[in-house]
Each structure stands twice: as structure tokens, then as C-alpha cells.
Amino acid sequence: MLAKRIIPCLDIRNGKTVKGIMFENVVDVGDPVELGAKYARDGADELVYLDITATHEGRKLFADLVRRISEHLNIPFTVGGGIDRVEDAELLLSAGADKVSINSSAVRDPGLVDRIAGGFGNQFLVVAIDAQWQDDRWTVFINGGRIPTDRELFSWAREVQERGAGEILFTSMNHDGTKNGFACDALRELSGQLTIPVIASGGAGRKEHFVEVFERGMADAALAASIFHYNEIPVPELKEYLKKNNIIIR
Amino acid sequence: MKVAIIKYNAGNIRSVDHALKRVGVEALVTDDHKAILAADRVIFPGVGEAATTMKYLKERELDRLLKELTSPVLGICLGQQLMCSWSEEGDTPCIGIFDQPVKRFPEGGLKVPHMGWNSLDRVNGELVPSELKGTYVYFVHSYYVPIGEDTAAETTYMVPFSAAMQRGNFYATQFHPEKSGDPGELILKQFLKL
Numbered sequence: 001m002l003a004k005r006i007i008p009c010l011d012i013r014n015g016k017t018v019k020g021i022m023f024e025n026v027v028d029v030g031d032p033v034e035l036g037a038k039y040a041r042d043g044a045d046e047l048v049y050l051d052i053t054a055t056h057e058g059r060k061l062f063a064d065l066v067r068r069i070s071e072h073l074n075i076p077f078t079v080g081g082g083i084d085r086v087e088d089a090e091l092l093l094s095a096g097a098d099k100v101s102i103n104s105s106a107v108r109d110p111g112l113v114d115r116i117a118g119g120f121g122n123q124f125l126v127v128a129i130d131a132q133w134q135d136d137r138w139t140v141f142i143n144g145g146r147i148p149t150d151r152e153l154f155s156w157a158r159e160v161q162e163r164g165a166g167e168i169l170f171t172s173m174n175h176d177g178t179k180n181g182f183a184c185d186a187l188r189e190l191s192g193q194l195t196i197p198v199i200a201s202g203g204a205g206r207k208e209h210f211v212e213v214f215e216r217g218m219a220d221a222a223l224a225a226s227i228f229h230y231n232e233i234p235v236p237e238l239k240e241y242l243k244k245n246n247i248i249i250r
Numbered sequence: 251m252k253v254a255i256i257k258y259n260a261g262n263i264r265s266v267d268h269a270l271k272r273v274g275v276e277a278l279v280t281d282d283h284k285a286i287l288a289a290d291r292v293i294f295p296g297v298g299e300a301a302t303t304m305k306y307l308k309e310r311e312l313d314r315l316l317k318e319l320t321s322p323v324l325g326i327c328l329g330q331q332l333m334c335s336w337s338e339e340g341d342t343p344c345i346g347i348f349d350q351p352v353k354r355f356p357e358g359g360l361k362v363p364h365m366g367w368n369s370l371d372r373v374n375g376e377l378v379p380s381e382l383k384g385t386y387v388y389f390v391h392s393y394y395v396p397i398g399e400d401t402a403a404e405t406t407y408m409v410p411f412s413a414a415m416q417r418g419n420f421y422a423t424q425f426h427p428e429k430s431g432d433p434g435e436l437i438l439k440q441f442l443k444l
Contacts, residue, residue, distance in 0.1 A: 004366075
């Protein structure tokens with residue numbers, strides 16, 4: 001049986017791992033390669049590295065980091081942040097990234113989804129969507145959750161699936177940073193509407209939240225950052241707990 | 251030992267190279283016929299689309315070369331699929347080492363692509379050591395090779411399929427050993443020992 005995936009997310013700024021609380025106030029939590037290797041040893045199923053600097057100068061630096069990660073890591077990893085062009089994705093692919101994740105750039109230029117998926121395969125492209133529940137709809141935000149758009153979560157997710165996205169990474173801005181659990185109802189709806197895997201993000205605080213997100217939320221994978229970085233829930237302990245609760249886990 | 255990784259227009263060849271380094275082998279990434287023929291082990295990796303990739307291989311006569319190799323060859327993911335006779339992906343005639351078609355996973359069932367860690371339910375013990383029965387390895391694919399006489403390991407996703415294959419000196423895995431943690435590295439080491 002296909003196992004549910006546990007994915008620690010590492011935010012990178014200037015080559016260092018950081019974690020944003022509610023997208024603001026970042027704190028240094030270590031070296032990206034070291035931390036990634038530790039998670040792989042602990043049984044993480046995949047990793048996401050998000051470059052939150054993503055300036056022109058920073059990008060070259062990030063590609064070098066991606067090369068180092070690829071050399072040391074024996075599990076799959078996704079990289080994201082500042083991928084605006086096919087060339088940006090190609091540079092990261094040639095550095096050894098298994099997947100790239102795009103977010104704001106897909107909203108600004110939906111054709112980018114077609115071009116990256118067409119060029120390198122659907123499996124290479126994760127489309128990340130940040131959305132907030134407001135006025136009875138899930139509004140899609142860009143620029144790290146700062147700018148609302150006229151897009152709505154479900155129709156946007158279906159559109160990018162149609163355009164060739166291989167996975168959707170959905171972050172509920174209402175839940176992110178709260179540690180009160182994932183947006184299970186929206187996730188369930190999303191998973192039901194899509195034929196590609198859904199990665200849940202935002203709200204992980206307790207082990208029970210992961211059981212909920214896989215059972216009620218029907219997520220294929222769950223992503224979290226601070227609970228792992230601050231060792232509030234060690235990955236091995238979480239996986240043991242999920243197994244006990246009859247979730248299929250590697 | 252000389253290991254050649256066949257270079258073509260496919261994704262993430264780098265990660266195979268890095269995985270070999272981790273198990274202590276320096277490989278040559280090349281599309282040069284002489285270098286491939288001279289290698290003790292040949293790895294045919296692959297992430298990509300069948301028709302485009304076959305076209306690329308044919309233009310360089312790499313399809314013919316692969317079939318004629320006598321040293322152990324390991325196809326990975328799309329590599330395994332292209333070593334079969336035909337793929338439903340783009341209705342593509344393939345290299346024809348394994349006498350098997352490549353089919354798309356059925357619609358309306360589970361999510362496609364089959365992405366993530368799945369278990370090796372049956373293994374034949376040669377390429378995939380028997381102690382890895384039940385172990386999880388990493389898959390990413392939308393097409394699969396049905397069970398047949400060349401099946402060397404079996405996994406189920408909607409249908410049982412060939413997670414690994416073998417015929418003579420030709421070996422293949424549908425999963426990515428280079429991304430499958432310690433079990434994956436064990437399989438790569440095993441291939442180098444064959």
C-alpha cells in the first residue's frame with residue numbers, strides 16, 4: 001500500500017534554515033544540509049526547501065546549496081522560491097532537485113505551469129497555493145500571503161492540475177502558525193476534486209492532527225516546519241503514533 | 251569498476267550520479283558509444299516522457315546500443331519502461347528488451363501519478379535482496395509494467411505491477427533506488443556486485 005508522507009519544510013534565507021511564524025518574524029534554526037540529513041535519518045519521507053530570499057544574487061547561491069543537498073540526501077526533495085521562468089526550474093533540476101514548487105509566479109503567469117510540466121514532466125512540478133477563508137470563499141494569496149488575488153482555491157487547483165501540475169501543496173493561512181490542526185474540511189474537498197496528490201500544510205501542532213489530516217482531510221502527505229525544527233514532535237515518534245492509529249506509514 | 255550513466259534529455263540524472271558517489275563509485279555520465287561499451291556497469295536512468303525520449307535515443311542510436319550491451323544494465327523508472335516493447339504513453343514503440351507493454355494506471359481509482367513510498371510485496375532475491383521484502387521504496391510514475399515472466403519484484407497500486415524486472419544481464423526498477431533511502435543504496439550496491 002502507498003504510504004502517507006511526512007514532509008518537514010525548511011525555509012532558507014542566505015543559505016540558512018529559518019522558519020517564519022505566520023509568514024513573519026523569522027528565526028535561525030540551522031544548516032540546511034545537516035538538518036535535511038537528520039530528517040532523512042529520522043524517517044522523513046521527503047523534504048521541501050523553500051528559498052525565501054530568492055533575490056537574483058541569492059538564486060545562484062541557492063542552486064549551489066541544492067547541489068550540496070542532492071549530494072548528501074538519499075530521499076526526494078522539492079525546492080521552491082523565486083522560480084519565475086522555465087530557466088530557473090531547469091537550473092535547479094540540473095543541480096539535482098527532484099521537484100520544483102511554484103506559487104505566486106503560477107498565478108501571475110499560469111502558462112508557466114504548462115511550460116515547466118511540459119518541459120520536465122508533471123512529476124517535477126508542485127504548485128503551492130496559499131489561501132485564506134474569508135467572506136465564504138478560499139481566496140488565493142500571493143507574495144508569501146501578503147497580496148490577495150481574485151482566484152479561488154478549488155478552481156485554481158483544478159486549473160493547474162489541467163495545466164500539468166503533478167501535486168498541489170495547499171497552505172491554509174487561517175491555520176498556519178496556529179498549531180490547532182490542519183484545514184481538514186477544505187483539504188477533503190480539494191482531494192475529492194483533484195486526481196493528483198495533495199500535500200497539506202499549515203496548522204500542525206499535535207500528533208493527532210496528522211491522523212485527522214490523513215483520515216478526515218484525505219491528504220496524501222502532510223508538511224510541517226516548526227514542530228520538527230524545535231523537536232516538539234520528533235519524526236520517529238510521529239510515525240510510530242500514526243502506525244498505531246492504522247495510518248499506512250513507511 | 252567503470253560505471254556509465256547514459257546521458258540523455260531526461261530529468262535528474264544528477265541524483266543517480268550522487269547516489270553512486272554515496273556508495274563509493276565514481277560514474278561517467280555519457281552518451282558516447284565507446285565509453286558505454288567499455289563500462290562494467292551501465293545505468294539507464296530516467297524521468298520524462300516516453301515518445302520524446304525514444305526519439306532522442308534513436309537519433310543517437312542509443313536504443314540499438316543498449317539492446318546489444320552484455321555487461322549488467324540497470325534501467326530506472328522511465329528507463330525500465332523504455333526497455334519494454336511498447337508504451338501506451340504516446341503510443342510509443344520502445345527498445346524491446348522485456349517483452350511487455352507499458353500501460354497507464356486506470357482512471358477513476360487512486361491518485362495518478364503513483365507518487366511516494368510503497369512496499370515491495372514480492373522480490374526474487376537477485377537484484378532486490380530478499381531481506382527487502384516488505385520494505386518501502388520511492389515511486390513516481392503514471393504508467394506501469396504489468397506482472398510477467400521478467401518481473402523481479404512486485405508492488406501494488408490499484409493493480410499489481412512490476413516494481414523490478416530482470417532478463418539476462420538486463421535489470422530494471424520502476425522505483426528510484428537513488429531516492430529510496432538506505433534500502434535504495436543497498437539495491438545499488440547489489441547491482442554493482444552482480
